[in-house]
Amino acid sequence: MIRFEGVWKSFEGRPVLKGISFTITPGEMVAILGKSGTGKTVTIKHILGLLRPDRGRVFVEDVDVTRASRRTLNALRRRFGYVFQGAALFDSLTVYENLALPLKERGWPREKRDEAIRWALEMVGLGGTEDLYPAEMSGGMRKRAGIARAIVARPDYLIYDEPTSGLDPVTADRINDLMLYLKEQLDVTGVMVTHDLVSALKVADRLILLEEGEIAVDIPVDRAFEESHPAFRAFLKAAGLLERQT
Amino acid sequence: MNLLAPWIVKLGQLTVLFYEALLALREIHKTPRLVLQEIEKIGVNSLPVVILTSLFIGMVSAVQTAYQVKDFVPLEYLGVGIAKAVLIELGPVITALVVAGRSGAGIAAEIGSMRVTEQIDALTVMGINPVRYLVLPRLIAGVVSLPLLTVFAEASAIMAAAVVSKVVLFVPMSLYFTGIQMFFAPVDLWGGLAKSVVFGGIIALMGSFHGYYAEGGATGVGRATTEAVVSSSVLILAADYILGTLIYG
Numbered sequence: 240m241i242r243f244e245g246v247w248k249s250f251e252g253r254p255v256l257k258g259i260s261f262t263i264t265p266g267e268m269v270a271i272l273g274k275s276g277t278g279k280t281v282t283i284k285h286i287l288g289l290l291r292p293d294r295g296r297v298f299v300e301d302v303d304v305t306r307a308s309r310r311t312l313n314a315l316r317r318r319f320g321y322v323f324q325g326a327a328l329f330d331s332l333t334v335y336e337n338l339a340l341p342l343k344e345r346g347w348p349r350e351k352r353d354e355a356i357r358w359a360l361e362m363v364g365l366g367g368t369e370d371l372y373p374a375e376m377s378g379g380m381r382k383r384a385g386i387a388r389a390i391v392a393r394p395d396y397l398i399y400d401e402p403t404s405g406l407d408p409v410t411a412d413r414i415n416d417l418m419l420y421l422k423e424q425l426d427v428t429g430v431m432v433t434h435d436l437v438s439a440l441k442v443a444d445r446l447i448l449l450e451e452g453e454i455a456v457d458i459p460v461d462r463a464f465e466e467s468h469p470a471f472r473a474f475l476k477a478a479g480l481l482e483r484q485t
Numbered sequence: 486m487n488l489l490a491p492w493i494v495k496l497g498q499l500t501v502l503f504y505e506a507l508l509a510l511r512e513i514h515k516t517p518r519l520v521l522q523e524i525e526k527i528g529v530n531s532l533p534v535v536i537l538t539s540l541f542i543g544m545v546s547a548v549q550t551a552y553q554v555k556d557f558v559p560l561e562y563l564g565v566g567i568a569k570a571v572l573i574e575l576g577p578v579i580t581a582l583v584v585a586g587r588s589g590a591g592i593a594a595e596i597g598s599m600r601v602t603e604q605i606d607a608l609t610v611m612g613i614n615p616v617r618y619l620v621l622p623r624l625i626a627g628v629v630s631l632p633l634l635t636v637f638a639e640a641s642a643i644m645a646a647a648v649v650s651k652v653v654l655f656v657p658m659s660l661y662f663t664g665i666q667m668f669f670a671p672v673d674l675w676g677g678l679a680k681s682v683v684f685g686g687i688i689a690l691m692g693s694f695h696g697y698y699a700e701g702g703a704t705g706v707g708r709a710t711t712e713a714v715v716s717s718s719v720l721i722l723a724a725d726y727i728l729g730t731l732i733y734g
Binding site for chain 2: 284287289313314316317319321323324325327328329330340341344345
């Protein structure tokens with residue numbers, strides 16, 4: 240379970256989050272939507288203590304992330320998989336070494352590491368790419384390698400930051416299918432940040448729309464087309480989903 | 486006060502980064518391979534340019550020293566003047582400035598691009614201490630590599646000066662080296678090497694610091710690189726004065 244309680248965050252005096260509160264229950268996949276600059280990525284960076292709120296608290300299960308010691312935070316972080324917007328693979332390491340890094344840190348023996356890496360790469364359809372460097376891969380492959388690194392240690396939680404941004408529609412759809420598949424296979428609690436409503440509708444159980452640093456909409460995905468909030472309707476319209484529905 | 490605020494913040498960040506690097510020494514056993522890689526990058530790969538620079542420094546030292554002292558001091562003592570200048574001052578400082586330009590910039594660019602592409606965040610969320618993984622190996626490599634490079638630089642400069650003294654100034658090599666031996670004081674050597682240890686730390690720390698806190702994409706990385714070279718060069722010269730006063734004053 241992940242819980243935000245009245246979280247405020249400002250950068251150089253400009254408020255980005257204005258007291259947001261929400262809870263993500265175990266096994267749930269929540270999509271945080273919003274226009275660029277509305278604080279989506281800032282929100283998820285609070286979950287793992289990459290950012291600390293000016294006010295408010297963030298809980299993961301019973302751990303208060305905002306006050307946790309470094310040791311507690313590190314232990315918590317190892318239960319998460321985080322897929323970065325640009326994949327954030329280490330340029331100087333091969334795909335195998337990128338995936339092996341978090342496992343080595345956990346002290347996994349070589350045999351167990353190899354098995355986990357093989358499994359993760361198979362899951363994302365990248366079997367046989369162990370020796371490639373990130374620079375030798377396409378954007379979609381890098382994204383999938385980033386997902387493989389996030390799942391390789393079998394996390395309890397998965398965070399996706401703009402998983403389909405910068406990808407062509409076909410590759411984006413493959414990533415959506417992959418996220419859906421992982422959700423079903425791994426039974427993880429997840430958060431995805433996106434401005435891609437099509438992706439959110441396909442993968443998430445619940446939608447949260449951020450508007451000017453506040454939660455404007457928080458609804459189950461099956462009520463998306465009934466929602467009347469103008470900002471959310473604008474999202475549906477921009478994605479071409481209103482016309483399709485009518 | 487507003488003008489000072491950013492400097493105070495930077496000083497605070499630098500202190501925290503250095504402190505965290507020292508704390509990370511407890512986990513040094515996890516990064517021996519990274520330390521060796523950095524010693525190769527900072528030390529071994531800098532060797533050709535350091536030797537090349539030192540050859541010219543030695544050559545010009547011979548010519549300049551001869552020009553300045555030839556009316557007052559017999560040229561038999563040429564080697565003494567050159568060796569003392571090279572061991573105490575020129576060797577450590579010139580080596581440090583060359584490495585600051587080469588490796589300091591490289592450290593800032595490498596860590597800076599990792600920062601702006603979220604690779605440092607990726608380390609953090611994996612539960613890997615980024616200071617231990619990125620800063621500590623470079624800091625150790627800087628501190629280890631600089632004295633070794635300085636020894637090569639000093640030997641190259643003294644040899645190059647010996648050749649110029651013989652060929653251009655007609656001072657026999659035996660006389661040149663006898664002079665050096667007669668007036669050699671161990672403090673000249675270890676004092677210079679002690680300074681180079683500090684210079685190595687400055688280069689690695691400033692490169693790491695500016696890269697670690699880089700922001701603003703490619704422009705930010707470029708700015709971090711420039712600031713790393715400028716700040717480490719200034720700090721090397723400032724530290725040289727302070728250490729010079731402490732050791733030889």
